[in-house]
Amino acid sequence: MSELLESNLKKAEKGRAYWLKFIDVYDLSARKYVILIPDAYTVDAYLSLLFLDDFIQEKNAESIIILSTDSIIKEVAFCFSKKIEEVILIDQEIKDALLKFYCLYEFSNRLIIASLTQPKGRRGKGLIQTGKVCYAEIFAVIVYGLTEIKKKEPPKVEKEQVKAWIEQNNKMIWQIKQEDSNGN
Numbered sequence: 001m002s003e004l005l006e007s008n009l010k011k012a013e014k015g016r017a018y019w020l021k022f023i024d025v026y027d028l029s030a031r032k033y034v035i036l037i038p039d040a041y042t043v044d045a046y047l048s049l050l051f052l053d054d055f056i057q058e059k060n061a062e063s064i065i066i067l068s069t070d071s072i073i074k075e076v077a078f079c080f081s082k083k084i085e086e087v088i089l090i091d092q093e094i095k096d097a098l099l100k101f102y103c104l105y106e107f108s109n110r111l112i113i114a115s116l117t118q119p120k121g122r123r124g125k126g127l128i129q130t131g132k133v134c135y136a137e138i139f140a141v142i143v144y145g146l147t148e149i150k151k152k153e154p155p156k157v158e159k160e161q162v163k164a165w166i167e168q169n170n171k172m173i174w175q176i177k178q179e180d181s182n183g184n
Contacts, residue, residue, distance in 0.1 A: 046166070051136075
């Protein structure tokens with residue numbers, strides 16, 4: 001077996017072990033979901049929170065647990081939804097192991113990877129080039145499986161760091177929409 005394959009399988013095994021430990025601690029009922037936000041400083045992270053209540057409503061979810069490697073998500077997440085049960089900070093190694101395990105197969109329909117590019121091999125961003133849909137719509141349909149997409153406004157917040165993160169990402173969404181509408 002090649003070293004790369006062996007390394008990937010070991011990483012996936014760690015991801016499996018973490019997931020089994022996680023579901024031992026947190027009861028994942030039929031109406032509870034886990035959202036893994038792989039990178040806090042991407043438009044995908046922002047969209048995962050912006051469309052979270054729509055996802056919750058469409059899936060009739062009771063609550064959400066968010067996994068992230070960055071503390072900014074812990075600060076901003078609760079501004080977007082009242083149904084977030086907890087935001088759990090995980091280290092990079094656990095995130096990478098979960099993504100590697102998820103690459104093998106979708107081991108749980110309760111785990112949502114909030115990214116159009118991760119795990120490695122996802123190609124959701126390629127649909128933007130068609131010029132027919134915007135990035136936010138692609139994200140909502142591919143990642144969350146939403147059947148109806150409504151224009152969303154960001155929450156109003158006072159805390160400066162949270163406000164800056166929201167404003168920066170909301171501005172980026174607008175730029176992506178402008179590029180899409182121009183066919184670029």
